[in-house]
Amino acid sequence: MKDILRLSLPLSVWIAAFSGVYGLEGVVCSDRGAGAGLGLGQGRAVLVVAWVVAIAVQVGLIFGLRTPRFASAQPWVQRVSMILACVALVATVWSLLPVVTTSLCL
Template sequence: MTDILRISLPLTVWIATFSVVYGLEGVVCSDLWTAAGLSLGQGRAALVASWIVAIALQAMVLIGLRIPRYGSSLPWVQRVSTILACVALVATVWSLMPVVTTSLCL
């Protein structure tokens, strides 16, 4: 991995998972979901599962950046990428929590 990839990966994964989860919510709340014969309960389950997968993916990025094989040889890059991975993990939990805790399709 190059150092720029190590630094940019955590927040890139966060914005990608954010877009996927809220895009899925848009599909669940649209007529396409019910036209496919799926219920809102199944939509809620899909959203919760996608939230859990997003958190797991961010945790894997954090762990991966801490492994010496994928980590940087430069200490400052190691610190910055680890801090950004922690920030991205917290951002994933916090910004996608409304999918789990609020009512669906208001």
Template structure:
């Protein structure tokens, strides 16, 4: 069971962080964000902070999977989990990059 978690957690975290950050972008662009007394500058800060936190979480997970505490006994599972952790880290950085580089609300 632990091997299944080692393999599935990196991409699951990517999916959750992608959904959370773009959901936050929808909230920032909604009238409720302005009604709460927050401007687009605060929204940009919140979005960039969420994106950086998601990338940092993926990096910590990758480092954790490389360490002896979370490393699986099987060499195959270790290789697959590390490969998926790298893919998830790159996917997180790539899919959340537009949050930091493009205009918020069109």
């Protein structure tokens, strides 16, 4: 059961971060974000922080999966989980990069 968690956790964290960051962008661009006193400058700062936190969590997963405490006893599970963690890190950087580099609220 732990091996399934090792294999699925990195990509699950990526999709949660993707959903959370783009949902947050929707709030920033909506009337509710402006009503809460969240301007575009503050909204961009919050989105950048969320992007950095998502990347840090993915890097933490890579290091965590390499520790003896969370490593799998089966070598193939260890290899596949590390590959998936690296894929999830690249996916996090790439899919959330437009939040940082493009203009908000088009």
